[in-house]
Amino acid sequence: MRTLLAFLVASQVVLPASLALAQSPATTLRVASVTPAPDQPQQQDKLVIFYEDFDQLPDWRSRFFEYVPEKESFVWTPDVGLHGGAMRCQFEKGRVSAGSLKVLFGQNPFGRGLRRDETFRDIYWRVYVKHEPGWEGNPAKLARATCLASRDWSQGLIAHVWGGKGDVLCIDPATGIRDSRKVTTGYNDFPNLKWLGSRQGQTPVFSPAESGRWVCIESHVKLNTPGERDGIFELWVDGKLEAARTDLDWHGTWGDYAINAVFLENYWNQGSGKRQARWFDNFVISTQPIGPITALKPPTLRRTESAGALAWEVEIATDLNGKDIVWTSKPVEASSVSLIVDMAQGTFVGSRAGKQSLDAGVTHWVRLREVGQLEWSTWHMPFK
Numbered sequence: 001m002r003t004l005l006a007f008l009v010a011s012q013v014v015l016p017a018s019l020a021l022a023q024s025p026a027t028t029l030r031v032a033s034v035t036p037a038p039d040q041p042q043q044q045d046k047l048v049i050f051y052e053d054f055d056q057l058p059d060w061r062s063r064f065f066e067y068v069p070e071k072e073s074f075v076w077t078p079d080v081g082l083h084g085g086a087m088r089c090q091f092e093k094g095r096v097s098a099g100s101l102k103v104l105f106g107q108n109p110f111g112r113g114l115r116r117d118e119t120f121r122d123i124y125w126r127v128y129v130k131h132e133p134g135w136e137g138n139p140a141k142l143a144r145a146t147c148l149a150s151r152d153w154s155q156g157l158i159a160h161v162w163g164g165k166g167d168v169l170c171i172d173p174a175t176g177i178r179d180s181r182k183v184t185t186g187y188n189d190f191p192n193l194k195w196l197g198s199r200q201g202q203t204p205v206f207s208p209a210e211s212g213r214w215v216c217i218e219s220h221v222k223l224n225t226p227g228e229r230d231g232i233f234e235l236w237v238d239g240k241l242e243a244a245r246t247d248l249d250w251h252g253t254w255g256d257y258a259i260n261a262v263f264l265e266n267y268w269n270q271g272s273g274k275r276q277a278r279w280f281d282n283f284v285i286s287t288q289p290i291g292p293i294t295a296l297k298p299p300t301l302r303r304t305e306s307a308g309a310l311a312w313e314v315e316i317a318t319d320l321n322g323k324d325i326v327w328t329s330k331p332v333e334a335s336s337v338s339l340i341v342d343m344a345q346g347t348f349v350g351s352r353a354g355k356q357s358l359d360a361g362v363t364h365w366v367r368l369r370e371v372g373q374l375e376w377s378t379w380h381m382p383f384k
Contacts, residue, residue: 029312031366031381032130032213035300036083036293042284049105049114049123050262050285055084065104065113065261074099074266077279082128082214082293086281087264091139091272098266103285106260109151113260121258126218126290128281129205133212133305135276138163141267145221149176149257153187156257157250159221159233167204169217171235171243173197173250180252199243201235203378212304214281216292216382226253239292239363239382240320291363292382298357299383302338303368309334311371316341316358318351320365320379326352331371360384 042048060067077088104113106120140163147156155176164170173196176184183192224231231248284290316327329346348355365379
């Protein structure tokens with residue numbers, strides 16, 4: 001503790017005595033968010049199928065194939081997102097089903113949705129998710145891409161992104177096609193689905209240590225060449241590829257429909273262990289990789305809340321392994337929960353030494369620690 005106080009004095013960080021002497025909290029601080037620029041590149045990109053930042057109350061009928069608030073469990077709320085509004089899912093203790101959003105696109109049996117004259121065999125989708133501080137448990141369902149193949153909602157394929165083992169996500173692909181013929185007869189027709197083999201993620205997104213921050217989750221599905229086993233299903237968490245299959249036979253030679261829907265879901269098989277909430281923001285579906293948000297210039301970072309936190313510091317790198325650290329902050333007082341990435345609050349180093357800002361268009365990752373601690377957080381919260 002004597003070494004820590006000496007460091008704080010040398011750094012000219014003035015803290016209340018009660019905070020300076022406080023013990024470090026049990027969980028590591030994280031960067032909770034980076035403020036997005038008002039205009040994101042996906043808004044005007046013709047390769048993007050769907051974009052929704054939830055800054056304002058959406059027009060549910062025109063924007064979504066189906067919106068299920070589930071007795072007001074899943075609703076739009078203002079001023080809680082990365083920049084403006086977000087969708088809040090409130091799980092009551094024991095609640096299983098807590099609402100969903102469904103986007104329909106491409107050729108489909110309902111004659112509705114976006115760009116319905118097109119066929120999409122290769123898509124990416126991205127969403128930001130935040131679990132409230134102190135979150136407990138793995139809520140099972142998160143999202144899926146699917147092929148709705150009939151008006152009875154039978155499915156040609158399902159690319160599940162849902163709770164894996166422990167606190168991580170997983171990918172769990174399934175097909176409703178056998179011998180190039182659709183065999184499913186309704187939605188989630190488990191007896192007729194063929195499971196193709198799951199893969200586990202790595203980041204414990206459902207752990208208390210990762211709660212209270214926005215996590216960037218991006219997925220990719222590419223259908224197989226007819227008759228080949230070269231279909232793809234991939235999952236990135238905070239810009240890191242965490243699970244992948246590149247050997248899938250999604251549909252044989254069947255081709256009545258392709259990928260035509262993406263769902264965001266809140267369905268907890270065993271029910272939530274307590275009353276707790278999570279939020280969804282910046283939902284994008286595209287025909288090309290999406291990546292993280294584009295931040296304001298200069299970027300503004302906000303840390304997670306933590307009672308008794310000490311002064312803190314941040315490093316920013318251009319790679320998720322921290323090989324090229326390009327900015328280091330000065331110590332930030334414990335009473336402050338945000339900082340601006342500029343020359344006044346830090347120093348540009350590494351490949352940006354002598355510069356006055358971060359390199360535009362480059363993806364950056366952030367890590368954080370309390371002053372005097374050896375342990376940094378993992379590299380997370382990517383932004384451009």
